[in-house]
Amino acid sequence: MRAAVIQFPGSNCDRDMAVALNKFCSEKKPAQMVWHKESGLPKNLDLVAIPGGFSFGDYLRCGAIAARSPIMHAVIDFAKKGGFVLGVCNGFQVLTESGLLPGALMRNSNLKFVCKNIKLNVETSSSNFTSCYSKNEIIDTPIAHHDGNYNADQNTLDELKNEDRIAFSYVNNPNGSMNNIAGILSNNRRVLGMMPHPERLNDPMLGGLDGNRLFQSLSESLVTS
Amino acid sequence: MKVRVNVTLKPGVLDPQGAAVRHSLGALGFDGVNKVRQGKVIELDLNQNDPEKAKSQVENMCEKLLANTVIENYSVEIL
Numbered sequence: 001m002r003a004a005v006i007q008f009p010g011s012n013c014d015r016d017m018a019v020a021l022n023k024f025c026s027e028k029k030p031a032q033m034v035w036h037k038e039s040g041l042p043k044n045l046d047l048v049a050i051p052g053g054f055s056f057g058d059y060l061r062c063g064a065i066a067a068r069s070p071i072m073h074a075v076i077d078f079a080k081k082g083g084f085v086l087g088v089c090n091g092f093q094v095l096t097e098s099g100l101l102p103g104a105l106m107r108n109s110n111l112k113f114v115c116k117n118i119k120l121n122v123e124t125s126s127s128n129f130t131s132c133y134s135k136n137e138i139i140d141t142p143i144a145h146h147d148g149n150y151n152a153d154q155n156t157l158d159e160l161k162n163e164d165r166i167a168f169s170y171v172n173n174p175n176g177s178m179n180n181i182a183g184i185l186s187n188n189r190r191v192l193g194m195m196p197h198p199e200r201l202n203d204p205m206l207g208g209l210d211g212n213r214l215f216q217s218l219s220e221s222l223v224t225s
Numbered sequence: 226m227k228v229r230v231n232v233t234l235k236p237g238v239l240d241p242q243g244a245a246v247r248h249s250l251g252a253l254g255f256d257g258v259n260k261v262r263q264g265k266v267i268e269l270d271l272n273q274n275d276p277e278k279a280k281s282q283v284e285n286m287c288e289k290l291l292a293n294t295v296i297e298n299y300s301v302e303i304l
Contacts, residue, residue, distance in 0.1 A: 061293055064290065104295040106238075106296065107242060111241055111245055149241075151296055176239070
């Protein structure tokens, strides 16, 4: 897999993301870090990852300023051409702010920053991000966010449900998200945004491998496609 | 020319911060507050001196950055 990780001022899960990706990248071509002021992406990429953190200090709205960074024009273009894009936590917020995914992430309904390990339900295994899970499997993942409360109008929620585009849902909703949504897919199922951090659970020494299977799914789908 | 933008949550969008403020007002003894909705105010100082043009320029800014029209409404006021 050839991958790039976008770095904004305030990103703080960028290197964790690169470590998780590098398990599936060749040693000669590890994940490349791309600064937000770049206007283009490296050539021949399979995946662009937008990491967690607090880009631009969460000013205005979480992810709002990052979504208008120069590099995002290239990321939107890449996604429109069918490239894979993964946004985790602040990365999910950037994806909704940039219009690559529908809806918005609002302040958690209990107004608290939640940082803990939680259970997720895998809502679909029919995507290149989730093929190594089984549908309705319960997996572990860490969450750490203040603004993960997914909000969308009823039409969007119906569309997500009917098109099998909810990737993950919370078993016990920690933030007030509508329909317990933790992660959603784009129309073409090649853009995934999720609040939980799969890159933080990719090694037995970190407590498990449940997050690793997301990257494994992508890697396997790229080999077979 | 100075312009003020008011950004508010759309009706129907749950506002947990507003609800917390309402609760706190109640705890301070301010009775009869049925609802609180929290928003933001953004003030801009523009080179543009034509109010019509300034308004349409700022509306464009709202659509592109200042408001998230998925969950927020905005209004533009020339000062």
